[in-house]
Amino acid sequence: MDLESQTKTFDAYRFSVAPMLDCTDRHFRVLMRQITQRALLYTEMVVAQALFHNKNHNNLLQFDDIEHPIALQIGGENPEFLVYAARLGEEWGYDEINFNVGCPSAKVQSGNFGASLMARPDQVARCIEAMTNSTKLPVTIKHRLGIDDLDSDELLRKFVDKISNAGAKRFTIHARKAFLKGLDPKQNRTVPPLQYERVAHLKELRPDLIIEVNGGLETIEDCLKALDKFDGAMVGRAAYEHPMRWGRIDEIIFKEPQKIIKQSQIIRQLLPYAEKHLSNNGRIWDICRHLIKIVENVPGASKWRRNLTLESQNKFANLKVMEIAALQLEEAGL
Numbered sequence: 001m002d003l004e005s006q007t008k009t010f011d012a013y014r015f016s017v018a019p020m021l022d023c024t025d026r027h028f029r030v031l032m033r034q035i036t037q038r039a040l041l042y043t044e045m046v047v048a049q050a051l052f053h054n055k056n057h058n059n060l061l062q063f064d065d066i067e068h069p070i071a072l073q074i075g076g077e078n079p080e081f082l083v084y085a086a087r088l089g090e091e092w093g094y095d096e097i098n099f100n101v102g103c104p105s106a107k108v109q110s111g112n113f114g115a116s117l118m119a120r121p122d123q124v125a126r127c128i129e130a131m132t133n134s135t136k137l138p139v140t141i142k143h144r145l146g147i148d149d150l151d152s153d154e155l156l157r158k159f160v161d162k163i164s165n166a167g168a169k170r171f172t173i174h175a176r177k178a179f180l181k182g183l184d185p186k187q188n189r190t191v192p193p194l195q196y197e198r199v200a201h202l203k204e205l206r207p208d209l210i211i212e213v214n215g216g217l218e219t220i221e222d223c224l225k226a227l228d229k230f231d232g233a234m235v236g237r238a239a240y241e242h243p244m245r246w247g248r249i250d251e252i253i254f255k256e257p258q259k260i261i262k263q264s265q266i267i268r269q270l271l272p273y274a275e276k277h278l279s280n281n282g283r284i285w286d287i288c289r290h291l292i293k294i295v296e297n298v299p300g301a302s303k304w305r306r307n308l309t310l311e312s313q314n315k316f317a318n319l320k321v322m323e324i325a326a327l328q329l330e331e332a333g334l
């Protein structure tokens, strides 16, 4: 990695776009890269066991060079599979390996990983240590405040201490607990209250740990406020649903010169990428399903989104669809 890239990767976690299954695929990440060059982008969670058993890794690991800095998030509970996944992550050129200990879905619980691992700190430590020893990349963790009745400041501190001793380089804490029984993943992102103060308390007790806070951050101002107390701010749904809202992140959070990009420019910049995707038998919809999010709160937005959806879902759709969408935005001054 050259010096410039190293500098850019070094503090990228100050603002990151959260891992989100079915959302933060490589097409969305490439879109987000038009908006911010500095944020850390996370992949969707990739299950280590799936990587181990499925030898064609292209679908699960492929990414474009412009996506750097990028963290590969992996899920699992078996150190052998996780080591395999972490090594693959390094071979494929990711910048960081992130371990998922926050997902509460039934499927993930039935595999004994994700948030349910918070009940097994020793196992998490084994996993982190095994990965740390097998890759040069930083190994980081994303987790909750607690789960079910295992939810106190003391347990959280002990958990973090153990994982830090095992070698984790950064903690991303979704500032709410998860209920493994009784709530589905969606409810687990809204029903348990956000408790930033508990993450702040942990940071006070452990000032040397790098702690990134996540959950409910809606605006750049929210993130700036979070950065007063924490080392990083991670945004999930608000980044996916409103990508343009984050257009000044590089300037405000990373102190880069101001660079405002218009929606039509984003589409035009994505044309070579889309062309490459089509030539690899991809569909234009794979890209446009994310692209529709860049226009909102302006007259004609729903019509533009509806048209782009309909046109790009056509199985014969080609680059023209994106060119027309860009032209319409240019005519509207966007």
Ligand SMILES: Cc1cc2nc3c(=O)[nH]c(=O)nc-3n(C[C@H](O)[C@H](O)[C@H](O)COP(=O)(O)O)c2cc1C
Pocket (backbone or CB within 6 Å): 018, 019, 020, 021, 022, 023, 044, 045, 073, 100, 102, 103, 142, 174, 189, 214, 215, 216, 217, 234, 235, 236, 237, 238
């Ligand atoms: C559709 C969706 C998929 C998600 N998938 C993952 C995932 O793969 N790995 C993970 O650690 N968290 C996942 N999350 C949780 C987010 O990373 C984040 O922790 C959560 O949405 C709270 O942040 P927010 O309030 O900024 O959205 C997902 C969230 C959503 C909405």
